[in-house]
Amino acid sequence: MAYTVTLVPGDGTGPELTEATRRVLEATGVELTWDVQQAGVDVMESAGTPLPPGTLDSIKRNGVALKGPITTPIGTGFRSVNVALRHELGLYACVRPCKSYAGVRSRYEGVDIVVVRENTEDLYAGIEFESGTDDARAVIEFLNARQPKQISATSGISIKPLSPEGSERIVRYAFDYARANGRRRVSCITKANIMKHTDGLFLAVFREVAKDYPEIEAWETLVDALCMGLVQRPEEFDVLVLPNLYGDIISDLTAGLVGGLGVAPGANIGTGAAVFEATHGSAPKYKGQNKVNPTAMILSGKLMLEHLGERDAARRLEDAVAAVIAEGKSVTYDLKPTRDDPTAVGTSEYADAIIARLG
Ligand code: NAD
Numbered sequence: 001m002a003y004t005v006t007l008v009p010g011d012g013t014g015p016e017l018t019e020a021t022r023r024v025l026e027a028t029g030v031e032l033t034w035d036v037q038q039a040g041v042d043v044m045e046s047a048g049t050p051l052p053p054g055t056l057d058s059i060k061r062n063g064v065a066l067k068g069p070i071t072t073p074i075g076t077g078f079r080s081v082n083v084a085l086r087h088e089l090g091l092y093a094c095v096r097p098c099k100s101y102a103g104v105r106s107r108y109e110g111v112d113i114v115v116v117r118e119n120t121e122d123l124y125a126g127i128e129f130e131s132g133t134d135d136a137r138a139v140i141e142f143l144n145a146r147q148p149k150q151i152s153a154t155s156g157i158s159i160k161p162l163s164p165e166g167s168e169r170i171v172r173y174a175f176d177y178a179r180a181n182g183r184r185r186v187s188c189i190t191k192a193n194i195m196k197h198t199d200g201l202f203l204a205v206f207r208e209v210a211k212d213y214p215e216i217e218a219w220e221t222l223v224d225a226l227c228m229g230l231v232q233r234p235e236e237f238d239v240l241v242l243p244n245l246y247g248d249i250i251s252d253l254t255a256g257l258v259g260g261l262g263v264a265p266g267a268n269i270g271t272g273a274a275v276f277e278a279t280h281g282s283a284p285k286y287k288g289q290n291k292v293n294p295t296a297m298i299l300s301g302k303l304m305l306e307h308l309g310e311r312d313a314a315r316r317l318e319d320a321v322a323a324v325i326a327e328g329k330s331v332t333y334d335l336k337p338t339r340d341d342p343t344a345v346g347t348s349e350y351a352d353a354i355i356a357r358l359g
Helices: 014-027 041-047 053-062 081-088 134-146 164-180 199-210 223-232 244-257 295-307 311-327 347-358
Strands: 002-008 031-036 064-067 091-099 112-118 185-190 217-222 239-242 265-270 274-278
Touching: 002 014, 002 053, 014 031, 014 064, 014 295, 014 347, 031 053, 053 064, 053 081, 064 295, 091 164, 091 244, 091 295, 112 164, 112 244, 164 185, 164 199, 164 239, 185 199, 185 223, 185 244, 199 217, 217 223, 223 244, 239 244, 265 295, 274 295, 295 311, 295 347, 311 347
Parallel strands: 002 031, 002 064, 064 274, 112 239, 185 217, 185 239
Antiparallel strands: 091 112, 091 265, 265 274
16 A cells, blocks of 8 residues: 655754655655655745645645654744644644664663653643733732632742543553553553642543553553652563653653663654654754764654554564664664764665665
């Protein structure tokens, strides 16, 4: 079956990373037609916006996008393209698998964790009141009149909304993911003992939804205990489902357990579209140097193949990546024992080595 996928090269090192990924994905034999669309600082001037409407329309039309990293311009008045995409496409689930590959330097072995982060609610909903403003004072007065704990009138306020429907949607996604990918356990990560009406609600929803998945073990872990557990025995954890803020922090921690940003892929899933992209940013200082590591982007492509139902091709691709990394010969500078190793290859040559394995 042929698939039409929106390809957004992005900016900074994005174009070279997505080009390497495109070639590797095509080498799996899956028939892919690329609808190339622009976004980021490079099109800002010509299009008058870093996210041209045609790019958004293409992703909506095709339902699937492979996206390179995009720089968030500072001080231009434009909002982050990544935030805009999440909002416009209703990308409510951020999925970040963190897996150990032999040959990637890390303190741990045998880690295979999938972080499923809620992407739309929580303290990240962006509902905030600046200290000293009339709005902040009005909110504080309202709250002080309704409960005994008095908030200082000079406080800044950030609101943490969690809804039952938003919680159910992400928890169900985590269990469905576990079921589809042969995972054994889903852990619900909260601070439900303290934040009873938000995290407590998330946990209550988790307990209900878990009943529909009797073959999957449902664990409940407090986020502080999780942090200790992850650094002591990360191999015990499987799928984690978390509200937005904990998910943001924990997914960086788990990326660190398996060797860092260069090998951390990601998927943003919505009801009508899915966008696949590396966890890292545009690394602009390396732009055009054919230097940076495309593994995270290529593994995001592997997630895309799984999403499309091409599981065999996804497995072959992951095996080829793992073999090239384990051999340690044709790998980028960051996967070598020292960063100035003269035997390191470029982005494109690393992709060639993976393609040779797929052949
Ligand atoms: P970054 O991830 O671009 O870089 C952080 C560090 O990691 C740098 O030292 C960089 O050299 C290194 N690095 C990153 N990717 C690498 C790779 N593939 N191989 C080897 N080394 C790699 O983070 P930053 O510098 O904070 O952000 C740069 C820009 O990217 C910012 O404008 C930021 O907003 C944006 N950003 C975009 C996304 C996205 O598009 N989803 C995500 C994060 C950051």
